[in-house]
Amino acid sequence: MRKPYVVRGLELSKGARAGIVLVSAAVAIGLILFGIFGYLRTYPPTVAATPSPTQPNTVDLTLQVEGAVGTGPHPQWVGWYAKDAAGKWVRTTIWQVPEKTYVHVTVYEYDSGGPLRNPYWGKVLGTQGGVIYLNGKPVSVLDAASGNGVAHTIDAPTLGLNVPVWGVNGNAKNFCQQGPCNPSEAHNVITFTFYSGNHPHEYRWQCFIPCGVGYLMGNGGPMQETGYMGGFIKVVA
Amino acid sequence: MALTQQELEERKAFARTKGWQIFAVWLVLTAIVDYLVWFVWGPHMPPGTMTTSAAAQQFDFKVLAALVVPVLFMVWVYGGFALVNFRARKGEEDEDGIVLFGNRKVQGIWYVASTVLVLGLAVFGTYELIGNHDIGSGSGPSPIWNYSWAKATPQGPYAPGGTTPLVVQVIAQQWRFTYRYPQFGGMETTELYLPTNSRIVFDVTSLDVIHDFWAYQLGVKADANPDVNNIATTETTSQTGRITVRCDELCGIWHGAMYNYGEVIPASQFETWAQTMEAANAQVTKLLPPFALTYTPSYSGAGGGYYPSYDPNGHAVSY
Numbered sequence: 114m115r116k117p118y119v120v121r122g123l124e125l126s127k128g129a130r131a132g133i134v135l136v137s138a139a140v141a142i143g144l145i146l147f148g149i150f151g152y153l154r155t156y157p158p159t160v161a162a163t164p165s166p167t168q169p170n171t172v173d174l175t176l177q178v179e180g181a182v183g184t185g186p187h188p189q190w191v192g193w194y195a196k197d198a199a200g201k202w203v204r205t206t207i208w209q210v211p212e213k214t215y216v217h218v219t220v221y222e223y224d225s226g227g228p229l230r231n232p233y234w235g236k237v238l239g240t241q242g243g244v245i246y247l248n249g250k251p252v253s254v255l256d257a258a259s260g261n262g263v264a265h266t267i268d269a270p271t272l273g274l275n276v277p278v279w280g281v282n283g284n285a286k287n288f289c290q291q292g293p294c295n296p297s298e299a300h301n302v303i304t305f306t307f308y309s310g311n312h313p314h315e316y317r318w319q320c321f322i323p324c325g326v327g328y329l330m331g332n333g334g335p336m337q338e339t340g341y342m343g344g345f346i347k348v349v350a
Numbered sequence: 351m352a353l354t355q356q357e358l359e360e361r362k363a364f365a366r367t368k369g370w371q372i373f374a375v376w377l378v379l380t381a382i383v384d385y386l387v388w389f390v391w392g393p394h395m396p397p398g399t400m401t402t403s404a405a406a407q408q409f410d411f412k413v414l415a416a417l418v419v420p421v422l423f424m425v426w427v428y429g430g431f432a433l434v435n436f437r438a439r440k441g442e443e444d445e446d447g448i449v450l451f452g453n454r455k456v457q458g459i460w461y462v463a464s465t466v467l468v469l470g471l472a473v474f475g476t477y478e479l480i481g482n483h484d485i486g487s488g489s490g491p492s493p494i495w496n497y498s499w500a501k502a503t504p505q506g507p508y509a510p511g512g513t514t515p516l517v518v519q520v521i522a523q524q525w526r527f528t529y530r531y532p533q534f535g536g537m538e539t540t541e542l543y544l545p546t547n548s549r550i551v552f553d554v555t556s557l558d559v560i561h562d563f564w565a566y567q568l569g570v571k572a573d574a575n576p577d578v579n580n581i582a583t584t585e586t587t588s589q590t591g592r593i594t595v596r597c598d599e600l601c602g603i604w605h606g607a608m609y610n611y612g613e614v615i616p617a618s619q620f621e622t623w624a625q626t627m628e629a630a631n632a633q634v635t636k637l638l639p640p641f642a643l644t645y646t647p648s649y650s651g652a653g654g655g656y657y658p659s660y661d662p663n664g665h666a667v668s669y
Contacts, residue, residue, distance in 0.1 A: 230557050231523055233538045236634040254633045270526055270540070270610065317607050319525065323558065330558045332524050337603045 157205035157340035159347060160195035162216055171306070172214055177202065177221040178265050178278065182341070183291030190335040191224060191265070191324050191342060194293050202293040206318075206344025210309045215241065218276075220303040221296065223289040226262030226280020227322070234266050234321040237305075239274035245305040247279050255279055269318035269346055272310065278303050309348045319343040365453075368431065376427045380420045387415045397569045400591055400614055401550075403486025403584040404569030410478055410485075417467065488554055488563070488572020488580035491643075500551050500583040508533040508548075510617030515549035515583070518542070519641070522554070522561035522574035525604040527595055529612075532641040534624045537631040542595055542612030544568075545620035546588050554580040555644050561608070562599035567591065568614075573599060579643035590614050 119125070125133075162172035175196040182192035182204055194202040210216045229235055235255040237245050244251040255277045257263040264280035278301070281288065285299035294300065320342040323331030335341030353361070392412040399405040438444065479485055483497045493500070499515060508516040519530035521538070530538045542565065544550060554563045556574040563582075564571045572582040590613070597608035615623065628635075639645065 231521065231528065231538075232637040232639075233528055233634055235637055236631070238540075254637065256637050258637070268526070270607070317604065319604065321523070321526075323524075332558055332602065336524070343604065 157207055157344070158203055159207045159209050160197050160203050160205055161209040162211075163198050165217060168215070168217065170214055171217050172210055174208055174210065174216055174218045175221075176208075176218065177223060177292065177294060177300075179223040179289055179292040179294050180225065181291040183293070185340075187335070187338075187341070188291065190338075191326075192292070192335060192340065193342075193344070204292070204340065206340050206342075207347065208344070209347040209349055212309055212313055212348050212350055213311055214309045215306050216309050217306045218304065220267075220276075220278055221294070222264055222278045222281065222301040222303060223292070223294040223298060224264040224280055224324075225283030225288070226257070226260075226264040229257040229263050229266075229277070229321065230323055231321070232257055234268065234275060235263060235277050237276060239269075239272060239307055240276065241306040241308070245276055245303050248302055263322060265324060265342070266321040267318055268321050269316045271314075272307070272316040272318075272346065274307055274316075274318070275321075276303070276305055309346075312348070313350045314348050316346040316348065317343070318346055368435070372427055372431050376420070376423050379423050379427065383419050383423065384416050387419060388412055391415070396566070398567055398589075398591075399587060400589045400593075401486070401568045401570070401584040401586050403482065404567065405587070406478065406482040406485050407569045410475075413474065414471075417471070421467075483583060486569040486571065486582060486584050488552075488582045491579045491581065493581050493583070496581065497549070497583050497585075499549055500581070506533075510545055510548070510621055513549070515551045516545060517551045517553060518544070519643075520552055520554040520563045520572075520574060521645075522556040522558075522563065522597065522601075522608075524558050524561075524602050525597070525608040527561075527563065527597070527608070527610055530638075530641065531624060531628075534628045535632070535635055536638060536641040537624075537628045537635045538638060539627055539631070541610060542593055543620060543623055544586055544593070544612065544614045545617035546586050546590060546614055547617060548586050550584050550586060552582040552584075553643055554582060557645060559601050560599050561597045561601045564596045564598040565593055565612075566596065567593050571598065577644050577646050586614055590616060 160174075162174040165171035165173050177194045177196075178192070179194075180191055181189050182194075184204055192204060193206050194204050195206075195208055197203050235257045237243055237253050237255075242251075244253050246252075247255075255263055257277070261280040261282055263277045265278050267274065267276045267278070269275075281299040281301055287298045289295075289298040289300070320336065323336060324342060325331045325334035325336040328334045328336070336343065339345070392408070392415070395408050395411045395415070397404040397407055399408060480495045484493055484495050489496060499513065506514045508514055517532050519532065520542075521528045521530060526540070527542075528538050528540055529542050530536060552563070552570060552572060554572040554574045555578060556576045558576060560576070561574040562571065563574050568584060568586075570582050570584055572580045574580065593612040593614060595610050595612060597605055599605075601608065
């Protein structure tokens with residue numbers, strides 16, 4: 114007859130040992146799955162727009178975009194920052210706005226530009242008055258094939274919004290090398306206002322400049338990851 | 351254990367009687383269900399009748415469904431018969447079922463019917479594909495069985511009620527479709543609008559990876575390949591309604607979000623819409639390259655560079 118298995122004076126039956134093994138395996142598998150799915154479901158933080166101090170029924174959203182975000186797992190990727198309520202720049206592409214509200218957006222653009230793959234995306238769509246203000250001047254279409262070109266776009270298809278943002282001169286002496294950048298560096302200021310819609314919804318947005326340098330057709334890397342060149346406009350009740 | 355002659359005769363008689371009963375039940379059920387499939391369900395089958403392609407596809411689905419019914423009911427009716435007649439009844443001993451013998455006549459009918467059905471469907475499918483001018487599918491830059499009116503690249507302006515088809519270029523890009531109307535100044539839009547009772551030519555291409563233009567209600571589906579003009583043709587009917595366009599080729603992380611909507615509207619209304627859009631988009635249309643059947647990517651990686659006006663593969667077309 115086999116001797117019973119004894120741990121610190123406690124006799125363990127075969128069933129008890131099997132149970133310990135099974136529970137341990139289940140816990141281990143659970144932890145691994147939790148880790149994997151936790152990683153896969155990792156999203157950048159959400160930054161909420163702040164109520165406008167001057168305009169009724171309006172919120173302000175302040176953003177910046179640069180050629181290299183400078184932080185996180187891919188510091189050399191292009192990406193966006195949003196200013197939170199405390200005035201701190203947060204690296205994210207998920208912006209929260211209330212429904213039935215005008216959203217006044219200010220974009221500080223620090224990246225160089227170029228031609229659009231489809232020049233159609235130089236057209237402003239879905240903003241108040243059909244225009245954006247580039248350094249204070251209203252424009253409805255940007256010719257990406259001239260001058261500094263378009264650096265990035267904010268395009269939310271189901272919201273009907275398309276905003277091209279004009280690039281800065283990549284050879285400028287004070288060109289921002291990595292984010293978050295500051296206003297002493299070469300930049301453009303783009304402002305526009307859009308209506309958030311009458312219902313809560315998560316609107317996907319993306320950049321239509323294939324700006325994933327080094328990836329096939331420029332469409333990999335930051336173009337394929339939330340937090341860099343795509344994200345969500347969360348419209349909440 | 352060998353059967354006695356009397357047992358054998360009894361079983362033959364049983365098979366004959368029950369065989370006819372099964373056949374009668376099958377025939378009645380098939381007739382009823384086929385009638386319902388054809389006349390009740392059929393007119394509501396996807397993709398509808400908004401275009402000739404959609405209507406042809408609906409007809410094909412009706413034929414296939416009607417042919418499936420007899421096969422399905424043969425299996426179900428015989429299955430039901432077996433469950434009822436060959437089950438173990440209460441109090442019966444647990445014993446083997448009766449010995450089964452093959453019936454060459456039944457097997458022969460089954461083989462011949464299956465062969466006729468399969469080969470018939472192959473012939474039917476081929477006939478439908480050719481006879482319906484590729485039935486709404488993208489058929490490459492030089493479709494073989496296309497409508498005669500679409501064989502050569504249609505030239506000239508579109509007018510409601512005319513014979514010149516409306517040309518719509520579908521441009522796919524990660525992750526949106528846009529539509530270019532060369533007969534309306536080459537303007538580009540984000541929504542697909544089409545006129546009723548009109549011939550339509552879709553020139554489908556891509557600016558980056560392979561996408562697929564699937565206008566579900568139109569019964570039109572064509573791959574969008576970079577540097578390829580994939581032609582799909584159809585004719586709209588008098589039916590108006592909303593169109594859903596989806597990308598049907600896994601094309602990257604936002605493939606699932608690559609969809610938009612459009613509408614088939616009365617031809618006169620379309621004319622107004624197109625002229626209004628042409629005027630509204632004039633400023634951006636000036637920035638677009640001349641209309642071409644394909645727009646070669648620059649292969650430079652990031653940035654733009656598509657749409658180069660000097661592109662030797664651009665195949666510029668005038669209207």
